Amino acid sequence: MAKITKDDLEHVANLARLELSREEKEKYTSQMGSILEYFEKLDQADTAGEKPIDQINDMENIAVADEIGEKYEREDLLKNAPEQEDGFIKVKAVFE
Amino acid sequence: MANLNKLTIQQASEQLKSGEATSAEIIDDCLGQIKKYDKEINAYLTVLADVAQKSAKDADERRKKGRVASAIDGLPIAIKDVICTKNIKTTAASEILEDFTPPYDATVISKLKDAGAVIIGKTNCDEFAMGSSTENSAYKITKNPWDTSRVPGGSSGGSAAAVAADMCLAALGSDTGGSIRFPASLCGVVGFKPTYGAVSRYGLMAMASSLDQIGVFAKTVEDAEILFNIIAGYDSMDSTSLNQEFSPAKNPKSLKIGIPKEYFAEGLDPKVKKVIEAAIDKIKPQVNEVMEISLPNTNYAFEVYYVIMPVEVSSNLARYDGIKYGHSTKEAKDLLEVYLKSRAEGFGDEAKRRIILGNYASSAGYIDQYYAKAQKARVLVKKDFDEAFKKVDLLLGPVSPTTAFKIGEKTDDPLTMYLSDIYTISINLAGLPAMSVPAGLSGPPAGGLPVGMQIIGPALSENNIFTLGKLYERSRGGLPRPSV
Numbered sequence: 001m002a003k004i005t006k007d008d009l010e011h012v013a014n015l016a017r018l019e020l021s022r023e024e025k026e027k028y029t030s031q032m033g034s035i036l037e038y039f040e041k042l043d044q045a046d047t048a049g050e051k052p053i054d055q056i057n058d059m060e061n062i063a064v065a066d067e068i069g070e071k072y073e074r075e076d077l078l079k080n081a082p083e084q085e086d087g088f089i090k091v092k093a094v095f096e
Numbered sequence: 097m098a099n100l101n102k103l104t105i106q107q108a109s110e111q112l113k114s115g116e117a118t119s120a121e122i123i124d125d126c127l128g129q130i131k132k133y134d135k136e137i138n139a140y141l142t143v144l145a146d147v148a149q150k151s152a153k154d155a156d157e158r159r160k161k162g163r164v165a166s167a168i169d170g171l172p173i174a175i176k177d178v179i180c181t182k183n184i185k186t187t188a189a190s191e192i193l194e195d196f197t198p199p200y201d202a203t204v205i206s207k208l209k210d211a212g213a214v215i216i217g218k219t220n221c222d223e224f225a226m227g228s229s230t231e232n233s234a235y236k237i238t239k240n241p242w243d244t245s246r247v248p249g250g251s252s253g254g255s256a257a258a259v260a261a262d263m264c265l266a267a268l269g270s271d272t273g274g275s276i277r278f279p280a281s282l283c284g285v286v287g288f289k290p291t292y293g294a295v296s297r298y299g300l301m302a303m304a305s306s307l308d309q310i311g312v313f314a315k316t317v318e319d320a321e322i323l324f325n326i327i328a329g330y331d332s333m334d335s336t337s338l339n340q341e342f343s344p345a346k347n348p349k350s351l352k353i354g355i356p357k358e359y360f361a362e363g364l365d366p367k368v369k370k371v372i373e374a375a376i377d378k379i380k381p382q383v384n385e386v387m388e389i390s391l392p393n394t395n396y397a398f399e400v401y402y403v404i405m406p407v408e409v410s411s412n413l414a415r416y417d418g419i420k421y422g423h424s425t426k427e428a429k430d431l432l433e434v435y436l437k438s439r440a441e442g443f444g445d446e447a448k449r450r451i452i453l454g455n456y457a458s459s460a461g462y463i464d465q466y467y468a469k470a471q472k473a474r475v476l477v478k479k480d481f482d483e484a485f486k487k488v489d490l491l492l493g494p495v496s497p498t499t500a501f502k503i504g505e506k507t508d509d510p511l512t513m514y515l516s517d518i519y520t521i522s523i524n525l526a527g528l529p530a531m532s533v534p535a536g537l538s539g540p541p542a543g544g545l546p547v548g549m550q551i552i553g554p555a556l557s558e559n560n561i562f563t564l565g566k567l568y569e570r571s572r573g574g575l576p577r578p579s580v
């Protein structure tokens with residue numbers, strides 16, 4: 001299996017929208033290396049013909065009627081927003 | 097002090113019925129215990145003294161009018177701080193949710209309130225339930241009530257410690273890879289992780305959605321059963337909630353028990369092994385048969401879990417973006433920086449590690465090698481259990497390879513910390529119910545630290561697990577309590 005490099009790590013951190021310090025990059029690159037080495041054992045598992053499990057209790061998708069259930073006050077929901085204005089959540093400009 | 101905080105749910109329920117005690121008195125004794133010892137133990141992140149006293153008064157009023165809601169009406173229950181409580185701060189022990197106050201109750205909280213339970217506080221845990229020692233909390237390190245230089249286990253360490261130190265009568269936790277059973281084992285209390293889907297996850301802050309399950313901590317198996325029956329049941333708000341009956345309990349004399357030999361192999365502390373073997377010997381004459389069983393793919397469970405779990409974590413934690421709720425950076429110049437910096441400032445070390453690992457294992461070029469492969473290998477782990485449960489009703493083994501370790505002992509080495517979960521993660525991968533029951537202390541002969549025995553059953557077999565747990569508890573007799 002491929003060894004993880006600092007470039008790989010920076011790429012992945014950017015995908016995850018997570019800024020890392022230089023120390024963190026070094027630490028995680030080395031720790032990920034030993035964790036991924038451990039994962040190599042998975043190669044030995046004979047999974048030919050097995051269908052992947054992504055849901056363990058064999059449930060099918062459930063459709064629910066599109067009806068309003070619980071009601072919340074707009075103000076209560078906005079209380080947790082870091083920034084708000086005129087009853088809206090405020091965000092930084094997306095475009096220049 | 098009448099020490100009403102030391103009662104079990106069953107005993108307290110009887111005392112309330114007979115009028116020997118009131119709910120207000122029980123709550124006061126628990127609050128007294130918290131005041132005395134929680135400075136040292138650090139089990140709670142939030143203690144709801146006023147709310148709890150008011151709820152207790154209401155419960156006593158209800159009782160006077162003959163309108164008792166349930167067996168836990170008026171009794172204090174502690175809640176792991178990853179379960180949303182309306183208008184009560186819920187932090188997931190993370191800085192990213194330092195000021196988060198949910199506008200709604202998790203389904204389990206609504207059910208507890210309907211049953212008249214008194215929510216006494218929110219307990220400490222590893223950040224977003226990620227860890228095995230509760231050392232990953234952004235706020236405090238919970239100590240093991242048996243030895244305060246040691247960890248209580250994790251991630252639900254606060255709930256386990258609060259029950260062990262009689263700072264509540266019972267508690268809720270969540271279990272993704274052992275986060276209820278492991279701390280229950282290390283703190284000498286009962287911890288039960290139900291069948292996946294048996295308890296609604298609505299309002300549980302998601303860590304790894306295909307593995308997460310809410311469950312209970314209690315002082316006895318009977319108490320765990322009472323509390324479980326209150327929080328269990330179908331919920332349309334959770335699309336993975338099961339709408340099925342539990343299997344009926346069998347006569348204990350007809351039970352066939354399997355001992356998975358892989359759980360007694362290299363790596364198991366001989367002291368733990370001795371306690372578990374003694375417990376099995378006590379059970380043997382009371383059941384139909386005890387036989388050795390093999391779960392040959394156990395050695396892949398660890399790798400499967402530590403690929404699937406971080407992938408789900410990285411997806412679930414993507415919602416913490418500094419926009420809708422939670423910590424938002426003050427340093428951002430543009431929207432991208434809001435994401436990058438809010439997450440950098442808000443998440444702790446373990447959360448970051450798992451986000452990176454999960455993103456890596458599910459990124460283009462690696463997804464087949466890691467995530468897809470792990471999802472297929474998950475089938476092998478599940479099939480082992482399917483085969484075993486054709487031969488036996490339940491499995492017995494250890495919960496943890498060791499007793500409680502020292503604070504700081506494993507923090508620098510994530511891989512060693514991860515290996516604490518070696519006997520518990522397979523159960524989550526297969527979606528099964530399992531319970532940790534205190535089996536005694538590690539010695540030398542007398543004294544030592546608590547050791548938990550794990551009872552594992554097929555999906556929806558909770559009734560058999562409770563039956564065997566109670567049978568074992570009776571033959572085991574009382575155990576010492578930690579001297580806090």
